Amino acid sequence: MIEKYSFGQILISGKKYNSDLIIFADHIYDNWWRKEGHNLCIDDVKEIINKKPDILIIGTGFYGLMKVSEDLIKYIKSAGIEQIIIKKTRDACEEYNKLYKNKNIIAAFHLTC
Numbered sequence: 001m002i003e004k005y006s007f008g009q010i011l012i013s014g015k016k017y018n019s020d021l022i023i024f025a026d027h028i029y030d031n032w033w034r035k036e037g038h039n040l041c042i043d044d045v046k047e048i049i050n051k052k053p054d055i056l057i058i059g060t061g062f063y064g065l066m067k068v069s070e071d072l073i074k075y076i077k078s079a080g081i082e083q084i085i086i087k088k089t090r091d092a093c094e095e096y097n098k099l100y101k102n103k104n105i106i107a108a109f110h111l112t113c
Contacts, residue, residue, distance in 0.1 A: 001094045001100070003019055007062045008112045010093070023107040024051060026076070038113065040068045048106050049079045057096050058080050059089030059109035066110040 004011040009018055012028065020032040034044045040058070048056060056076060060066040068086050076084055085095050089109050096107045 002097055005090055005093045005111075010086065010109065010111055016033075018111070020110050020112075021108075023100075023109070025104065025106070032108065034066075034110075038066045040066060040072060040112075042072060045076065045108070047074070048108065049057055049076065051106060052104075053106040054081070054104040055083045055099060055106075057085045057087075057099075057105065057107040058093050059092035059107065059111075060086060061089055061110040061113040063113055064088040070108040074090065103107065 002010060002012050003014070009016060010021070012023070014032050017030050019026070019030055020087060022029040022036075029047075035041050046057075058068055060068065073084055085092065087095060092109060094108065096105070097103055
């Protein structure tokens with residue numbers, strides 16, 4: 001469960017993280033760098049797609065500056081991920097907390113910008 005999010009920092013199950021991350025069912029990848037910075041691309045989500053979650057939540061940053069193109073959304077859906085939730089990171093954290101117990105879910109969060 002995500003306990004707290006603020007610009008550049010997230011608290012998950014008592015542990016603070018200060019870099020962008022991906023929350024998988026069995027671990028947290030806490031050094032998520034994107035190939036094109038604020039433009040999410042296929043290479044950035046390949047590991048997520050390989051895990052085949054039912055839901056992918058993407059947090060686009062405190063101000064929502066990370067962009068997710070329509071082409072990327074189509075690609076993710078074509079790989080079998082039917083539901084993609086894209087919101088500013090604060091709102092994306094709230095969605096994650098509502099859904100994570102009952103769903104096969106992966107969340108990717110940009111913590112700044």
